Amino acid sequence: MNSIRNFYAAVKQVPEKYLIVLIFAIIYILISWVNHYLFRTYALDLGLYSNALYDYSHFQWNDSTTFKANPENLMGDHFDFYLMLYSPFVWIFGSYTLLVVQVTALLFGGLGVYRYFRTNRFLAASAMIFFYSFFGVFSALSYDFHDSVVVASLVPWLFVFTKERKLKSCILMIVILWMGKENSPLWIAFICFGLSLQLWKESNWRNFYLLAGFCSMVYFLIVLKLIMPNLAGDGVYPHFDYSILGGSMAGAVKHLILHPIDSFQLMISNFNGDPMADNTKTVLFRYLFYSGIILLLFRPSYLVMLIPVFFQKLFHDSPVIWGVGFHYCIEFTPILAIGVFEVVDKLKKNSFKRIGASMVLVSAMVITHKRMVEPYFYTPETTINFLAKVHYQKEYNVKPVYEAFKLIPDNAVVSSQSNLLPHLANRNYCYMYPTVKNAEYIILAKKDTPYPLNDSIFQVEIKKYQDSPEWIKLVDREEVLLLKKR
Incomplete structure (x- = not known):
């Protein structure tokens, strides 16, 4: 007391x-x-x-x-x-x-x-x-x-x-x-x-x-x-x-x-x-x-x-x-x-x-x-509503995405979804997907917003890269796809 x-x-x-x-x-x-x-x-x-x-x-x-x-x-x-x-x-x-x-x-x-x-x-x-x-x-x-x-x-x-x-x-x-x-x-x-x-x-x-x-x-x-x-x-x-x-x-x-x-x-x-x-x-x-x-x-x-x-x-x-x-x-x-x-x-x-x-x-x-x-x-x-429980929740588990981030070298060129890019921007080159250019890595959160693509095109894009012989799948989980250029 x-x-x-x-x-x-x-x-x-x-x-x-x-x-x-x-x-x-x-x-x-x-x-x-x-x-x-x-x-x-x-x-x-x-x-x-x-x-x-x-x-x-x-x-x-x-x-x-x-x-x-x-x-x-x-x-x-x-x-x-x-x-x-x-x-x-x-x-x-x-x-x-x-x-x-x-x-x-x-x-x-x-x-x-x-x-x-x-x-x-x-x-x-x-x-x-x-x-x-x-x-x-x-x-x-x-x-x-x-x-x-x-x-x-x-x-x-x-x-x-x-x-x-x-x-x-x-x-x-x-x-x-x-x-x-x-x-x-x-x-x-x-x-x-x-x-x-x-x-x-x-x-x-x-x-x-x-x-x-x-x-x-x-x-x-x-x-x-x-x-x-x-x-x-x-x-x-x-x-x-x-x-x-x-x-x-x-x-x-x-x-x-x-x-x-x-x-x-x-x-x-x-x-x-x-x-x-x-x-x-x-x-x-x-x-x-x-x-x-x-x-x-x-x-x-x-x-x-x-x-x-x-x-x-x-x-x-x-x-x-x-x-x-x-x-x-x-x-x-x-x-x-x-x-x-x-x-x-x-x-x-x-x-x-x-x-x-x-x-x-x-x-x-x-x-x-x-x-x-x-x-x-x-x-x-x-x-915006910090009083609501949903503010602190995500539709999927974010931990696998953060684990995938660790596999990307700090100096690598990356193409990522819009809402992932702020976490990967501390490098010389990074692109907002679907721009790829000379990217060495592509990382996508499968269940997240696909802007600027619509969801149907986004899912087609994911399948395309999963099947592409030009890219190695480093992570392919329910939440995240991480690819490395061959």
Whole structure:
């Protein structure tokens, strides 16, 4: 009994922010790392980026051959400097490196939210938990790794340094944020414009953020119009997927300016025509409403910061990006965590602040739980609901697959199923099956998802390789097939 009392007393001495960090670190690991162990991470994008870590750690460019037929600098697909910074850690954490980075970044972002509101401990803790438990965070963790999560996790610190009026730290943070994906500078430009509105009466800070926003826009255009096309194999930026607005960025901007009513209708409608997407945008708006976005009407500068986020999501060709799944809502996280609770902080009485913060937090957590238990497009409950038993189960025994991994030399060229490739990407060459090329080994999990093939073709492919005289069967079990080139 005394040991329990002593433990409880020790826990009470720990600042609440670190207890919150510990709780959510465990939750994040249970979502992200369990998915990886049970082969619910994929060649696109964790396998691809893990292979880039290997290349960068050996001081060489990544050629994208993991998923592309012809070699092409990965920076031509996504202009991302962060991967280079993480690359040394691949020697420590192996295939889990980027998942470790992602969880660490999110925890660091929550600490930034706490520090922003630190003069009111209850409000600070509530905003921190809101950040950690936001549905966009859980959705992102349930599907691989993406540097947009890291960028969103760093944004709260820009608000912190602004509030503390640390100019040099603000400049450094803006530059660091630029180094994320190529679309990050566009978002950062609008964050800067929003901050300039908040600081309009302070001419020095207002002018600084107007200039920072303009520089962000210029950098964004240079990367998209000059640098990336020169790195891409076909000389074209590969991710302008907004055909409903026109065939180019300039055409899209022109359409938005000349046809505002039509653009608004497109933004809220299912212009794709896919019946599966009929309610996708409605669900997004409902989730954001229950997460408190309506309160930003009292602080419209934060809505300015979300303009490119809404545009990039709701005008995209793919309905998958419109909704609440994957990593496509992560940018809402820091803006709502800071903006919504700043509105609450404006309430006069401390009791009102506590009630308001509690109501927002409970509402947001309820909608996150709803996201956890409702399947979304291609992501079933098993990938996100860490409270469900099925999250920790696999349709087959994974141990034979891990045993087969041990038979593949570290320097061998491998072709593997998409969801096995992240575990094998720490090498010079690896391909997402059915690409084989010069592979020395092929490994397939017979009962797992056959993407990009359908199941019937996948089973035919397995039989073909089992009978092929060109390949030696090292392992041929119920769960896994491992072949070596003769």
